[in-house]
Amino acid sequence: SQQGEEDPQALSIQEGENATMNCSYKTSINNLQWYRQNSGRGLVHLILIRSNEREKHSGRLRVTLDTSKKSSSLLITASRAADTASYFCATDAKGGSEKLVFGKGTKLTVNP
Amino acid sequence: NAGVTQTPKFQVLKTGQSMTLQCAQDMNHEYMSWYRQDPGMGLRLIHYSVGAGITDQGEVPNGYNVSRSTTEDFPLRLLSAAPSQTSVYFCASRPLQGKHQPQHFGDGTRLSIL
Numbered sequence: 001s002q003q004g005e006e007d008p009q010a011l012s013i014q015e016g017e018n019a020t021m022n023c024s025y026k027t028s029i030n031n032l033q034w035y036r037q038n039s040g041r042g043l044v045h046l047i048l049i050r051s052n053e054r055e056k057h058s059g060r061l062r063v064t065l066d067t068s069k070k071s072s073s074l075l076i077t078a079s080r081a082a083d084t085a086s087y088f089c090a091t092d093a094k095g096g097s098e099k100l101v102f103g104k105g106t107k108l109t110v111n112p
Numbered sequence: 113n114a115g116v117t118q119t120p121k122f123q124v125l126k127t128g129q130s131m132t133l134q135c136a137q138d139m140n141h142e143y144m145s146w147y148r149q150d151p152g153m154g155l156r157l158i159h160y161s162v163g164a165g166i167t168d169q170g171e172v173p174n175g176y177n178v179s180r181s182t183t184e185d186f187p188l189r190l191l192s193a194a195p196s197q198t199s200v201y202f203c204a205s206r207p208l209q210g211k212h213q214p215q216h217f218g219d220g221t222r223l224s225i226l
Contacts, residue, residue, distance in 0.1 A: 031212050042116075042202055042217035043155075050212055088154060092212075099170065100215060102147070104154035 005103050006089055012109040019076040021106040023089030024069075030092045032065055032072050033100070037086045046074075046087075051094075079110045114138055118203050118218035125193045125225050133188040133221050135203030142208035144186040145215070148172065148199040155202065161186055162208055193225045 007022045023032070031050045035043040049056045049065045049072065056063045062075040076083055086105045093101065119134045137144065145160035147170075157170030161180040175197060177189040186205075190197060200222050204215040 033214055035217075042219045043204075043215075044217070045214035048212055048214055090215075099157055099160065100145075101157070101171075102155040104152060 006087070006106040008106060009104070010107045010109075012111065013079055015079060015081055015110055015112050017079055019079050019083070019108055019110070021074045021087050021108070023072045023074070023103055025089075025091045026070065028094040029067075030094055033090045033092070034063060034074050035088045035090060037088065037105070039085070043088065081110050081112045084108060084110045116203055116205055116216050116218035118201075118221050120221060121219065122222045123224070125223065127193060127195060127225060129193050130189070130191050131193065133190075133201055133223070135186045135188070135218060136184050137205040137216070138184065139205060139216065140183060141205035141216070142183065144180065144203065144205045145170070146176070146178065146186070146188045147202045147204065149202060149220075150199050158188065195225045197223065198225045199223060
């Protein structure tokens with residue numbers, strides 16, 4: 001069963017607006033990762049945040065992690081049409097299982 | 113440096129046929145894994161390997177076999193294809209050293225079982 005659950009399932013915004021996606025998970029984690037998937041392609045790693053980190057930035061991406069609430073958010077600022085894609089969170093659970101468990105994803109559409 | 117290469121990109125099979133999905137990586141990654149992606153289901157782990165000669169089951173292993181004879185290759189075998197195995201299959205790899213390593217994905221194999 002999925003560890004991470006993204007919210008919303010779909011999001012449609014205008015170019016230039018900010019997009020926020022949320023992820024909730026169930027168990028203790030080593031880290032949480034966000035991936036992007038363009039239509040018909042594989043997943044591309046965006047950013048990884050460790051369990052002892054609360055916020056991380058990479059370009060126009062900002063990720064927060066709240067381990068007490070078992071949740072994370074991905075913020076894309078000043079969105080572009082090229083940001084149109086599905087976004088997935090994935091959790092690396094504590095316990096040494098070496099498994100990365102993905103959520104069902106948020107489909108983001110950025111309208112020009 | 114090609115990364116993770118999956119072949120074929122598309123395949124149509126009849127129920128009961130067998131086939132092998134190929135996955136190769138040139139990054140010397142110890143960890144390799146297979147996922148399937150179905151609409152509305154996200155990615156689900158089928159099998160994974162932490163090194164040559166070592167494989168383990170993921171969330172949905174039934175109907176699939178894997179082997180890992182080399183670091184580079186991790187083929188996924190469907191012994192008797194069923195319509196429920198119609199899906200997009202992704203192979204991924206990452207270094208095993210260190211807890212915080214992102215995965216590198218191939219572009220997927222789109223498989224239809226008639």
